[in-house]
Amino acid sequence: MPDPLRLGIAGLGTVGTGVVKIVQRQAKLLQARTGRPVVISAISARSRDKDRGIRLDAYAWEDDPVMLARRDDIDVFVELMGGADGPAKAATEAAIAAGKDVVTANKAMLAHHGHALALAAEKAGRVIRFEAAVAGGIPVVKALTEGLAGNEISRVMGVMNGTCNFILTKMQHDGLTYEEVFDEAARLGYLESDPTLDVGGIDAGHKLALLAAIAFGTEVAFDKMELEGIERITIEDIELAADMGFRIKLLGVAQMTGRGLEQRMSPCLVPDNSPLGQLENATNMVVLEGDAVGQIVLRGAGAGEGPTASAVMADVMDIARGIRLATFGQPASGLAKAKSAKASIPAPYYLRIKLQDKPGALAKIASVLGDAGISIDRMRQYGHTDPTAPVLIVTHKTSRAALETAIAGMAGTSVLVGEPFAIRIEVV
């Protein structure tokens, strides 16, 4: 009988409970696939008595996850508590120091401390695996690190916050305002306790930063990411964009440019007939582009008990099978410091403005755009009853700098009402 792989699980929320269920239900299958039993030795959670619908009495209990991480009877510390700092980080560091491998679903911790943790793990000869931290059940960390390992990656894109996609698609289908759907998402329990993590793009930004580190061989640089949430998106924008053949998505894009690493998580327009455009509800999608493989699209559930536990188990199974990989796909000490670039790659833009309804107003705006070197692909002025005319412009490719010049110029025309609202159109 080969040695079992012994897990210590810290955190028994949705994901932790899901992992325990898989280990209990699929013991035979896991052993057939890895050649050894995969067992749970010890657990830790905030409440010992809460009924989670699973039997836990066969496992040793630790109140303190740090003590769990140091136990002699575990090989892998499975960190499912969450939080960038605090107990999750302390216990992860303790596990590495005690010679344990680590499997975690904690994107916040890795986005902030991933490089330091990876260095520590490599020094200790241990691995940190985090498939569950990015896009739930979609095996995207594996696809990028291993499946596309022969590629120079040119771009990584993704819709990686299911809650935001739920809100945006629900607004569109039901014609509801952002506030109305936000309240519904809150009622359904879709939002983090601090909703800014979701709707502000922070949670999705954490995930993108981890993928970017793997893709481009750079140290995780979440602090260099351009972040913009979906709070300013109106049902009007969604409907006008649809009218032009686009959908609005909270889209992450990371790409290496001549000027450095560009990372942004922000609302973008994508064509409604593209895989990203067709993504509905809380589903996640990641698009990977490499010089040899072209474009690979991965789609699946980005959250939830089963999908996230599936990803945790993928890492556990790898370790059980003896598969050992550097945290970000290559030795952390060899990762380059990311030189960070402001979004510099030209793109078409969607521009929504309101004009005073007087002769020559539109001509003035068009001339400001022309002066900034921006040419117009399509323009629509919509019927209106109030004295301001809503105008929608889709530009040809232009730089962000030129766009900002034009927007500043519009303010000086005296025909504008309110602020222009611009959204990048990502070429997918």
Next chain:
Amino acid sequence: MPDPLRLGIAGLGTVGTGVVKIVQRQAKLLQARTGRPVVISAISARSRDKDRGIRLDAYAWEDDPVMLARRDDIDVFVELMGGADGPAKAATEAAIAAGKDVVTANKAMLAHHGHALALAAEKAGRVIRFEAAVAGGIPVVKALTEGLAGNEISRVMGVMNGTCNFILTKMQHDGLTYEEVFDEAARLGYLESDPTLDVGGIDAGHKLALLAAIAFGTEVAFDKMELEGIERITIEDIELAADMGFRIKLLGVAQMTGRGLEQRMSPCLVPDNSPLGQLENATNMVVLEGDAVGQIVLRGAGAGEGPTASAVMADVMDIARGIRLATFGQPASGLAKAKSAKASIPAPYYLRIKLQDKPGALAKIASVLGDAGISIDRMRQYGHTDPTAPVLIVTHKTSRAALETAIAGMAGTSVLVGEPFAIRIEVV
């Protein structure tokens, strides 16, 4: 300086040339990611003098791939010749016997001899990897074997022959007949030298058989697969299906049922708004369903120099990184013999018939269906100028047996013109 991983490449067609290009172009990247140089030591191909647009003079040459496989200066035998038997099989066996790992893109060889080769490799302590054999650049073998390793897989589906999908979508968009588009595909070089491999579903069937072995822990059983090609699909079927909200795809489905393993590669209807329905041109798509993860969809190029070479390199990189896995995800000696089941899971069907244009004809058909226990979801009779009326029926879920009873019953009604044509509607 760590030891290099030394490749011997047999076959320098499209894929082999692509692999050489990646090894030459990305030497630095490959070494950064694996921690060791990845180099080519020796090559073999049918013609030594052919200009492939790449420099080969640094590599030893072997006329005989078997001699290449046995060379002392290679660690990995990369088999890119193709063909189920002959030199590919002889050289693969020689490589294993000589203690080499094997990377192959050869679905035909593995569909027919995969189990025997896996047994031999395991006995010799060597690995056989075949990411490139299934769905080109999509890392689906890895996703299934490793990424979803914690799941009991319930179903694997895929559009895995780009040529067939090209033909079917081109027929639809351009309103052309099967024969017309087949000729165009031939002109474009999209068809195998024996086109039956493509349009008869055999090539895609090979791929599905390999995925089924991994998914269900069974010996490869290509000989038990139900195979049906796209040759009988008419432009009329495509248009009528579209009218009902469906697309016709050459779809592979493998699932474990109470009665055994069901494997079929055949034309199916799928909803036009599903990811499978929206798949255009030569792109491939694989859908994996597991008890924990739910549904994962993978999409990408299924063929071509870059994508297939990318998949070959994924396997090479795994070996360079020390990742070693059983060929089908678990020891070959432990794989179950697949008990094979005829497609038994009830499904809705699309049924195209032609009726004599006389009173009561439709009623007779409806009554035959009712007698067989089949209820009708939708029925349309189309306008016509000749004396036969085209009728389209979409049934509710029914067994194949009941459908066959009904079809036999229709023949006895004397209102039918020609043969009914039935296509399964896959619930995706």
